[in-house]
Amino acid sequence: MIKVVIVEDSNTIREGLKLLIDGTEGYHCEAAYSNCEDLLSSIKKLDVDVILMDIDLPGISGIEGIREIKKYSNEILILILTVYDENDLIFEALCAGASGYLVKKTPPAKLLEAIKEAYDGGAPMTSNIARKVVDYFQNNKPVHEKVESIDLTPREKEVLSGLVGGSSYKAIADHLHISVETVRFHFRNIYKKLHVHSQSEAVVKAIKEGLV
Amino acid sequence: MIKVVIVEDSNTIREGLKLLIDGTEGYHCEAAYSNCEDLLSSIKKLDVDVILMDIDLPGISGIEGIREIKKYSNEILILILTVYDENDLIFEALCAGASGYLVKKTPPAKLLEAIKEAYDGGAPMTSNIARKVVDYFQNNKPVHEKVESIDLTPREKEVLSGLVGGSSYKAIADHLHISVETVRFHFRNIYKKLHVHSQSEAVVKAIKEGLV
DNA sequence: GTTTGTACTACACAAATGTGGTGTTTTATT
């Protein structure tokens, strides 16, 4: 029997998770809180294996919450549950002591599986997040000064520059005398290379990495 | 009778413009070229009042073209016709000697009006572009070191930061515990204040101006 | 001389975005 505690400010999601966990053989939800403070003030009374925790919380943030929990006990496992994969938080959370990082849209079955994985010593996370973690360590290799290079083709650099220059796909297409479809095609490939999924992310990355 | 010459690489648009001009009382299209080189090599034979010129041209750019034309004659008026308002080019073009700056989606009637305006000594441009020109001069005032301030409310800065952080509207809404609609509302206002019309532009501006 | 990499185009569909409305609730400031 895996003893779970939930910290999540959305009533709907919190109750949903509780129902899911209590309704599943081998799992039990010991408690559910809408914020970290409540959890921390009663943590000594709890017998818990895994804490499912939201990152965006009113009051003490999930990150800070992790630190406090870990201060109290290193045995308790913490799984971060968040809506989207917000870059910086992933590492902060993992550094603070989280054992896994899941997105909220994770289907129920996968979620239960992840709890079990963590309980069994694993570090469940979505492939998307895993990728970021890998990237992170790759980018922090002490030996190589910089990974230097996201390998964009000349054409890809051109369209990306257009975007950073504030142009729409249509404007870029026009500027380069190619069709909008082709611009879309290039961005599809650029997004894959940069591991992003929106213009904003691409622009930020392009600027930060000096790709333009 | 206003004598017009067109330089535009899109056959469709070039022909369309020619038809419009020749089909209107008081206007005549003396010639139409698909690039600057052709225009320049035959400019001495032309009797022209106004040149409608695209900026994005194969070979010699529209900007360079303007300089060459002006070298030959200061009498000839040049109106830039471009698809979208590409920031930097506006100033280059105006500095090079353009008398006006129009977007291609300008309706026919307005376009003819603009040609007349230029002919009569005006500097027709869309309000959008006029705004940028004004901004430009404001930002280059020698006295004030920096205009310092696009006046965003605290909340607006928060949502903008989210965007620069790579979040989608939904993620931002979730993070701030507000609805997506509200995020959209804020961006509407932010866009107005920054004079932009897309995420990319907003991100670039936010970073460049240090708004985040 | 076939494979590979780059550039290009097209069709389709869901989702997100940009923009115009309207209207309510807070929070300051006078």
Added chain:
DNA sequence: AATAAAACACCACATTTGTGTAGTACAAAC
């Protein structure tokens, strides 16, 4: 208490974007 500014929310509609799938053309590399 009254007004203004900021924040919030919802509707609606046209575009744009993000992504999958599928195929053509050409030049360099094997």
